[in-house]
Amino acid sequence: MTRLYLRHQTALSALASFAVIILVWQLAVDLGYVKAFFVSTPTRIAAEFMRQLQTGELAANVSVSLFEFVVGLALAVAAGGALGVLASWSRTFEHVLEPFIWFKYSSPTIAFYPIFVAWLGLGEPTIIAIAFLFAVTPIYANTLSGIKHADPDLVRAAQSFGARRRDVFLKIALPGSAPLLIAGLRLAVGRALTGVVAAELFGATAGLGFSIAYYGQKLRTTEMMTSLVVVILLGVVLTQLLASLEARVDFWRTGPGR
Amino acid sequence: MGQIEIRGLSIDYRKPKSDETFTAVENVSLSIEKGSFVTIVGSSGCGKSTLLMAIAGLIPRARGSIQVDGKEVSKPGPDRAMVFQDASLLPWRSVHANVRFGLELQRWTRDDIDERAMRYVRMVGLGAFADYHPHQLSGGMRQRVNIARALAVDPDVLLMDEPFGALDAQTREVMGDELLRIWERDKKTAIFVTHAIDEAIFLGDRVVVMGRNPGHIRDVVDIDLPRPRTAVMLDSPAFVAYRKRLREYIAADMQSLQMVEDVV
Numbered sequence: 001m002t003r004l005y006l007r008h009q010t011a012l013s014a015l016a017s018f019a020v021i022i023l024v025w026q027l028a029v030d031l032g033y034v035k036a037f038f039v040s041t042p043t044r045i046a047a048e049f050m051r052q053l054q055t056g057e058l059a060a061n062v063s064v065s066l067f068e069f070v071v072g073l074a075l076a077v078a079a080g081g082a083l084g085v086l087a088s089w090s091r092t093f094e095h096v097l098e099p100f101i102w103f104k105y106s107s108p109t110i111a112f113y114p115i116f117v118a119w120l121g122l123g124e125p126t127i128i129a130i131a132f133l134f135a136v137t138p139i140y141a142n143t144l145s146g147i148k149h150a151d152p153d154l155v156r157a158a159q160s161f162g163a164r165r166r167d168v169f170l171k172i173a174l175p176g177s178a179p180l181l182i183a184g185l186r187l188a189v190g191r192a193l194t195g196v197v198a199a200e201l202f203g204a205t206a207g208l209g210f211s212i213a214y215y216g217q218k219l220r221t222t223e224m225m226t227s228l229v230v231v232i233l234l235g236v237v238l239t240q241l242l243a244s245l246e247a248r249v250d251f252w253r254t255g256p257g258r
Numbered sequence: 259m260g261q262i263e264i265r266g267l268s269i270d271y272r273k274p275k276s277d278e279t280f281t282a283v284e285n286v287s288l289s290i291e292k293g294s295f296v297t298i299v300g301s302s303g304c305g306k307s308t309l310l311m312a313i314a315g316l317i318p319r320a321r322g323s324i325q326v327d328g329k330e331v332s333k334p335g336p337d338r339a340m341v342f343q344d345a346s347l348l349p350w351r352s353v354h355a356n357v358r359f360g361l362e363l364q365r366w367t368r369d370d371i372d373e374r375a376m377r378y379v380r381m382v383g384l385g386a387f388a389d390y391h392p393h394q395l396s397g398g399m400r401q402r403v404n405i406a407r408a409l410a411v412d413p414d415v416l417l418m419d420e421p422f423g424a425l426d427a428q429t430r431e432v433m434g435d436e437l438l439r440i441w442e443r444d445k446k447t448a449i450f451v452t453h454a455i456d457e458a459i460f461l462g463d464r465v466v467v468m469g470r471n472p473g474h475i476r477d478v479v480d481i482d483l484p485r486p487r488t489a490v491m492l493d494s495p496a497f498v499a500y501r502k503r504l505r506e507y508i509a510a511d512m513q514s515l516q517m518v519e520d521v522v
């Protein structure tokens with residue numbers, strides 16, 4: 001019993017602190033310390049959640065945002081992965097890309113939003129472009145560094161069996177960098193979601209970010225916060241999915257030594 | 259003429275952060291008979307690995323020549339296979355898939371590659387561990403996989419760079435015994451680098467003694483002990499005499515190192 005408790009201690013403490021916050025939030029409003037207008041309440045949000053679930057509003061918003069997220073992320077994986085591989089093959093190409101990467105690292109991506117509106121108009125294409133821009137850097141950076149830092153001992157062993165460059169890439173560099181690639185993907189997932197929601201706040205006709213902005217402008221706090229909660233849930237689920245994938249790919253590094 | 263003919267071999271490395279070169283191996287000549295077991299001893303840094311990797315075709319040479327079966331060595335080839343000191347196994351591959359690795363790289367036909375890999379996994383006594391991954395194995399087991407991987411590609415020459423260097427004395431002896439048992443089957447030419455004198459005598463038909471500054475061959479000692487070799491021989495007068503002789507070489511080398519360090 002004690003052991004079981006210890007094993008789940010972190011999960012339990014997290015759950016407990018979460019429950020306390022929910023309770024304090026609810027009581028603060030019910031007892032009249034804070035106006036529901038500012039923060040809504042857990043019960044109101046739960047009720048609104050059920051309502052949106054029944055009317056299909058929730059499904060509609062989630063599917064629009066998820067679509068933009070998936071397309072933006074897929075483009076980022078394709079482009080970032082391809083550029084990372086090319087840069088790992090050619091020093092020159094890596095150096096050509098470097099200024100752009102630094103530029104991207106040091107500038108707030110969302111500042112590019114108006115340019116994309118000018119190019120692609122308000123709405124889906126721009127949102128996808130922003131999600132892409134948010135997600136592409138970690139994919140590129142992790143692909144490049146994962147492949148470039150292939151274990152030299154393994155490369156030498158492969159060469160002693162007559163490995164060609166393509167063999168080293170396919171059989172050593174790529175599988176060896178899988179954990180780093182997945183880590184890059186995990187970062188990209190979080191960033192793509194941020195990009196979608198942020199872009200939807202500014203100009204969209206559907207989606208979770210749109211819903212937050214729409215109800216926010218109408219000062220309907222409960223509806224707004226319901227969409228916010230859904231965004232958070234979506235982020236948690238996606239991140240957890242990636243974490244479990246990461247653990248599976250990384251199994252060979254979890255043992256003692258190597 | 260031996261199967262491996264090394265003549266006047268010198269190998270230079272580029273010094274770090276400069277254009278100067280540094281000679282790691284100088285003017286080495288050595289002739290190795292087909293099917294013999296040659297061990298190379300010498301203190302650390304005397305160029306044993308360098309010499310072995312040059313035979314493997316992994317590093318370029320500055321002067322001299324290396325011929326295997328009359329052909330000049332310029333790059334790795336299927337006639338030679340190398341066993342490295344540290345577990346250079348692919349950590350994400352199982353034991354079986356690691357042994358397959360060399361076969362895949364040498365483009366063996368798909369059909370028998372799995373079966374062949376499995377045969378060598380069994381040969382080194384790891385049949386029950388075929389699906390294990392390197393991080394689940396002991397150091398000795400990992401080196402068995404390493405040896406199986408090299409043997410599986412059926413090389414004419416087996417090059418081993420301190421394969422048991424990281425193992426404890428007990429495991430080391432067992433591994434030496436087993437290596438000989440496997441070697442006796444088809445007597446592939448073997449070149450085995452070690453810094454353990456007993457190991458060099460126990461395994462070898464000939465012991466090549468290397469010295470340093472720069473790396474060179476001091477002597478080649480023929481080991482006239484019957485095969486199969488057994489642990490009892492370790493205490494035989496002949497063995498003790500070889501040990502004494504080789505120790506003197508190494509001690510002299512260490513002294514010269516001491517002098518160099520005193521000057522610096």
Ligand SMILES: Nc1ncnc2c1ncn2[C@@H]1O[C@H](COP(=O)(O)OP(=O)(O)O)[C@@H](O)[C@H]1O
Binds near residue numbers: 272274300302306
């Ligand atoms: N890649 C390298 N670049 C420069 N110097 C090297 C390199 N590899 C080895 N050396 C040097 O060559 C000498 C011989 O090294 P090595 O062949 O590894 O010796 P051993 O295997 O006998 O310990 C050492 O002085 C070492 O510092």
Ligand SMILES: [Mg+2]
Binds near residue numbers: 307
């Ligand atoms: Mg060495």
